[in-house]
Amino acid sequence: xxxxxxxxxxxxxxxxxxxxxxxxxxxxxxxxxxxxxxxxxxxxxxxxxxxxxxxxxxxxxxxxxxxxxxxxxxxxxxxxxxxxxxxxxxxxxxxxxxxxxxxxxxxxxxxxx
Amino acid sequence: xxxxxxxxxxxxxxxxxxxxxxxxxxxxxxxxxxxxxxxxxxxxxxxxxxxxxxxxxxxxxxxxxxxxxxxxxxxxxxxxxxxxxxxxxxxxxxxxxxxxxxxxxxxxxxxxxxx
Numbered sequence: 001x002x003x004x005x006x007x008x009x010x011x012x013x014x015x016x017x018x019x020x021x022x023x024x025x026x027x028x029x030x031x032x033x034x035x036x037x038x039x040x041x042x043x044x045x046x047x048x049x050x051x052x053x054x055x056x057x058x059x060x061x062x063x064x065x066x067x068x069x070x071x072x073x074x075x076x077x078x079x080x081x082x083x084x085x086x087x088x089x090x091x092x093x094x095x096x097x098x099x100x101x102x103x104x105x106x107x108x109x110x111x112x113x
Numbered sequence: 114x115x116x117x118x119x120x121x122x123x124x125x126x127x128x129x130x131x132x133x134x135x136x137x138x139x140x141x142x143x144x145x146x147x148x149x150x151x152x153x154x155x156x157x158x159x160x161x162x163x164x165x166x167x168x169x170x171x172x173x174x175x176x177x178x179x180x181x182x183x184x185x186x187x188x189x190x191x192x193x194x195x196x197x198x199x200x201x202x203x204x205x206x207x208x209x210x211x212x213x214x215x216x217x218x219x220x221x222x223x224x225x226x227x228x
Contacts, residue, residue: 033216033217037154040221040222041221041222042117042203042205042219042220042221042222043156043203043217043219044219045216045217045218048216086154088156090217099144099161099163099207100158100161100169101158101217103155103156103157105153105154105155106154106155106156108154
């Protein structure tokens with residue numbers, strides 16, 4: 001089936017540093033979503049992107065829908081300890097089946113105070 | 114007010130038992146899903162229902178049977194539990210369109226441990 005390649009798999013950073021993660025696909029997507037999962041909880045939607053080239057911010061988070069429609073990135077500026085968690089990209093392929101989102105493998109973020 | 118609630122939060126059971134996980138959403142969404150998250154945190158869709166109708170059934174053993182009595186509820190029944198069924202199961206719902214995408218709202222998960 002379709003897959004999203006998300007990288008890096010894990011990151012260990014110092015508080016205050018900026019973070020960047022990305023997702024790529026071999027096929028075209030018409031929606032990209034970024035989720036965060038805290039321990040013991042379900043993923044929570046951070047940012048949704050619907051148009052190629054779209055750049056959207058949510059506080060210290062910024063995400064972009066790649067111009068080729070095959071990739072997306074998420075940046076976190078000035079990281080803080082509560083940014084710890086697993087970040088997932090998710091996409092809706094152009095020829096999607098009933099709203100079935102495809103998820104990346106996740107990026108586990110650790111922030112050292 | 115919990116948007117997507119699933120019960121129980123934790124479930125420990127022996128091999129061979131039958132168990133159910135319940136999910137309810139109060140968002141008025143028309144589509145509900147079950148996802149399985151394995152030990153490597155990968156999220157894999159199992160089922161999707163739209164207005165009580167099954168629309169996605171990924172290659173899941175037929176020991177797993179979803180049931181949607183109405184569009185606000187999607188339950189998951191598992192027969193003859195096996196060790197490999199141990200995982201976190203997430204319920205989710207969405208109300209989307211082809212152009213605006215399908216931003217899911219997830220429940221907080223049910224951690225199933227089969228011993």
